[in-house]
Amino acid sequence: MKTFTFPPLGDSGASAKLVMATITIKDVAREANVSVASVSRALNGGSGVTAETGQRIRDVALRLRYIPHAAARMLITRRTNTIGALLPDLYGEFFSELIRGIDLAARAHGLHLLVSSSHDSSDDAAAALRAMQGRVDGILIMSAHVDDAFLRANLPEDLPTVLINSPVKDEAYRVINVDNYAGARAMTKHLIDTGHTDIAFIAGPKNNFDAQQRENGYRAAMAKYASKVAPVVLAGDFTEEAGFRAGQEILARKKRPNAVFAANDMMAVGCMHAFREAGVCVPQDIALAGFDDIPVARYVAPPLSTVRVRIVDLGRSALEAVATMLENPDHPTTAGPTFGCEIVVRETCGASSAPASHE
Amino acid sequence: MKTFTFPPLGDSGASAKLVMATITIKDVAREANVSVASVSRALNGGSGVTAETGQRIRDVALRLRYIPHAAARMLITRRTNTIGALLPDLYGEFFSELIRGIDLAARAHGLHLLVSSSHDSSDDAAAALRAMQGRVDGILIMSAHVDDAFLRANLPEDLPTVLINSPVKDEAYRVINVDNYAGARAMTKHLIDTGHTDIAFIAGPKNNFDAQQRENGYRAAMAKYASKVAPVVLAGDFTEEAGFRAGQEILARKKRPNAVFAANDMMAVGCMHAFREAGVCVPQDIALAGFDDIPVARYVAPPLSTVRVRIVDLGRSALEAVATMLENPDHPTTAGPTFGCEIVVRETCGASSAPASHE
DNA sequence: GGCGGGAACGTAAACGTTTTCATGGCTGCT
DNA sequence: AGCAGCCATGAAAACGTTTACGTTCCCGCC
Numbered sequence: 001m002k003t004f005t006f007p008p009l010g011d012s013g014a015s016a017k018l019v020m021a022t023i024t025i026k027d028v029a030r031e032a033n034v035s036v037a038s039v040s041r042a043l044n045g046g047s048g049v050t051a052e053t054g055q056r057i058r059d060v061a062l063r064l065r066y067i068p069h070a071a072a073r074m075l076i077t078r079r080t081n082t083i084g085a086l087l088p089d090l091y092g093e094f095f096s097e098l099i100r101g102i103d104l105a106a107r108a109h110g111l112h113l114l115v116s117s118s119h120d121s122s123d124d125a126a127a128a129l130r131a132m133q134g135r136v137d138g139i140l141i142m143s144a145h146v147d148d149a150f151l152r153a154n155l156p157e158d159l160p161t162v163l164i165n166s167p168v169k170d171e172a173y174r175v176i177n178v179d180n181y182a183g184a185r186a187m188t189k190h191l192i193d194t195g196h197t198d199i200a201f202i203a204g205p206k207n208n209f210d211a212q213q214r215e216n217g218y219r220a221a222m223a224k225y226a227s228k229v230a231p232v233v234l235a236g237d238f239t240e241e242a243g244f245r246a247g248q249e250i251l252a253r254k255k256r257p258n259a260v261f262a263a264n265d266m267m268a269v270g271c272m273h274a275f276r277e278a279g280v281c282v283p284q285d286i287a288l289a290g291f292d293d294i295p296v297a298r299y300v301a302p303p304l305s306t307v308r309v310r311i312v313d314l315g316r317s318a319l320e321a322v323a324t325m326l327e328n329p330d331h332p333t334t335a336g337p338t339f340g341c342e343i344v345v346r347e348t349c350g351a352s353s354a355p356a357s358h359e
Numbered sequence: 360m361k362t363f364t365f366p367p368l369g370d371s372g373a374s375a376k377l378v379m380a381t382i383t384i385k386d387v388a389r390e391a392n393v394s395v396a397s398v399s400r401a402l403n404g405g406s407g408v409t410a411e412t413g414q415r416i417r418d419v420a421l422r423l424r425y426i427p428h429a430a431a432r433m434l435i436t437r438r439t440n441t442i443g444a445l446l447p448d449l450y451g452e453f454f455s456e457l458i459r460g461i462d463l464a465a466r467a468h469g470l471h472l473l474v475s476s477s478h479d480s481s482d483d484a485a486a487a488l489r490a491m492q493g494r495v496d497g498i499l500i501m502s503a504h505v506d507d508a509f510l511r512a513n514l515p516e517d518l519p520t521v522l523i524n525s526p527v528k529d530e531a532y533r534v535i536n537v538d539n540y541a542g543a544r545a546m547t548k549h550l551i552d553t554g555h556t557d558i559a560f561i562a563g564p565k566n567n568f569d570a571q572q573r574e575n576g577y578r579a580a581m582a583k584y585a586s587k588v589a590p591v592v593l594a595g596d597f598t599e600e601a602g603f604r605a606g607q608e609i610l611a612r613k614k615r616p617n618a619v620f621a622a623n624d625m626m627a628v629g630c631m632h633a634f635r636e637a638g639v640c641v642p643q644d645i646a647l648a649g650f651d652d653i654p655v656a657r658y659v660a661p662p663l664s665t666v667r668v669r670i671v672d673l674g675r676s677a678l679e680a681v682a683t684m685l686e687n688p689d690h691p692t693t694a695g696p697t698f699g700c701e702i703v704v705r706e707t708c709g710a711s712s713a714p715a716s717h718e
Numbered sequence: 719g720g721c722g723g724g725a726a727c728g729t730a731a732a733c734g735t736t737t738t739c740a741t742g743g744c745t746g747c748t
Numbered sequence: 749a750g751c752a753g754c755c756a757t758g759a760a761a762a763c764g765t766t767t768a769c770g771t772t773c774c775c776g777c778c
Contacts (some may be wrong), residue, residue: 393727393728394727394728394729395728396727396728396729396730397726397728399728400726400727407725407726407727409721409725409727412727431733433733434732434733434734434735435732435733436733437733440734527734718730
């Protein structure tokens with residue numbers, strides 16, 4: 001028989017740490033002279049029980065430091081109060097901001113967060129997805145490896161799912177995308193507006209959805225606002241090295257463009273290094289812009305003009321989408337709004353004449 | 360009665376997506392003409408069952424897409440196969456690297472990862488900790504708000520716990536610390552060795568454990584290798600602004616030091632801005648060093664010398680520590696080894712004469 | 719041929735909740 | 749006074765597993 005002798009106040013030192021086998025709802029019930037059903041009612045809804053008994057039960061529970069067994073509750077309730085996040089091997093900054101947004105929203109909704117990151121193959125992702133099965137009520141997926149077929153094969157169809165930055169078209173899935181297209185379009189237009197018409201674009205990985213969208217935005221703006229010049233697109237893969245090589249390539253061209261728009265900041269930084277090495281000045285000799293607004297963008301010299309994505313908000317609204325899906329399961333699967341982004345003008349695009357001051 | 364009509368191969372299009380109520384171990388048992396006990400044995404240990412029946416059961420399970428109900432298993436097994444990570448509101452880069460390391464190791468051990476980040480008050484952390492109770496087999500804590508009392512009040516004492524970068528001394532808890540002291544000491548010595556004896560130190564937040572250790576390392580090296588000059592310590596709080604102000608303060612001193620060592624990179628960057636604004640050249644006029652090796656460090660001009668912490672490995676070994684603790688519960692609580700770090704010499708300390716090339 | 723022993727397998731209990739249903743007491747109305 | 753109905757409460761089923769314990773069967777040995 002267990003006996004409970006918790007002092008109502010802080011432990012009296014010596015007597016602390018008795019063995020205390022995990023205490024269950026039964027212990028609380030016995031101690032409060034009620035049935036387990038009443039304890040459950042008092043601790044959950046609160047209804048169906050007298051205010052007086054309810055208080056007594058809560059007191060006992062507190063005194064015994066009772067914590068309901070999560071698994072037992074999951075088993076009967078068929079809810080885990082957990083959502084899973086399947087994330088790729090991401091750039092540090094983006095990753096942490098995204099998680100922060102997701103986590104913030106999750107805690108606000110009383111949900112737990114089960115993460116699985118840095119899987120880099122499709123099989124890997126499938127395994128991770130399977131492993132999450134049954135441990136989560138909903139799932140958040142951001143991965144280059146998912147497409148319709150993958151999802152259909154690895155997801156139980158009744159599991160609320162939200163895709164982040166995914167090319168998946170299927171109406172069955174909720175998708176939240178960053179509006180890469182509009183962002184790239186806006187930045188290209190800005191460059192044109194500030195007098196740069198010969199703009200080269202350093203592309204991202206071929207199979208990357210974001211990268212494609214950005215390139216499309218660039219092409220669209222060029223077609224509309226600088227129809228006289230043909231768009232110039234150089235290959236890249238989002239790495240700094242690729243940007244560096246692209247930069248060298250640009251300098252080697254017989255007709256040098258007067259601006260370069262890189263599909264992400266890392267490549268812009270690499271490109272800037274190439275220019276500096278060759279003694280080409282940014283923005284005087286050539287303007288430069290990136291995409292993402294990673295922190296580094298502010299600290300390179302000169303500070304990089306770029307397109308900012310509110311990553312925290314992206315994560316937050318993704319989680320909120322799953323949350324609403326599982327709050328009203330008769331999901332109308334409202335088509336996800338794309339997520340806006342804004343251009344932030346610093347010095348590399350030559351528009352701002354602000355001094356290199358402490359931003 | 361449920362009937363199962365799964366085609367052995369890929370769905371034949373039209374017939375896909377029948378309602379398929381979640382299938383349990385009983386369904387598998389019935390379909391394979393065995394008892395649930397045998398199914399359990401076949402799928403888990405594999406022993407206590409004929410090779411033949413075992414195979415048949417596995418086939419059926421696969422065909423039915425059976426996935427054991429995690430909660431039911433947790434309930435009876437009293438293991439969740441999940442470890443929780445309680446993390447503070449961290450700097451982006453550090454955070455993501457740490458998570459990456461933890462996640463990698465977790466997956467290698469077949470463990471899930473329940474994260475809870477960005478809690479910024481002690482109560483907040485306590486709530487998060489309580490919420491994790493019963494959902495995890497072990498826990499990883501990195502937070503400024505934890506001390507012995509906090510842990511004792513909020514942690515069941517039988518829960519394997521590992522503290523990351525914590526000042527907690529209690530032998531009961533496993534602690535893994537970065538060797539901030541040695542790192543700071545080494546960097547200070549390096550500055551002295553390269554001819555800078557008048558070194559000012561920009562401190563971190565007063566209550567921050569890492570910051571204190573770093574300051575101690577600086578003082579120790581000064582005392583040992585530059586005993587003639589008194590250490591100069593300026594207040595800071597790890598923010599760029601603090602570094603900027605400290606930089607101005609340093610320039611205003613009547614006896615200007617010939618080197619500055621900031622307790623982290625962000626402050627070093629801020630300091631550098633102050634110097635640049637004042638027309639003071641780094642490293643010609645004054646040397647500069649930071650701590651952390653955040654990515655920005657490589658991209659500022661000139662690239663920042665700093666002390667690198669292998670964050671991924673830190674996360675990995677922290678998780679591995681919990682993993683071993685729950686593999687052999689008779690934990691001897693081996694005192695955690697502190698985690699080494701290395702100084703990385705770039706240009707701001709004036710030692711390297713390498714050109715500003717593409718690193 | 720009897721018997722001991724081990725392996726394969728089934729039965730049922732147990733894990734800690736929530737929830738449905740039944741029961742009893744009380745209130746208020748006729 | 750009787751009855752309807754509500755409300756607090758308790759008993760028990762259910763959730764899907766694992767596992768201790770029996771039972772059966774077969775094999776080999778005396």
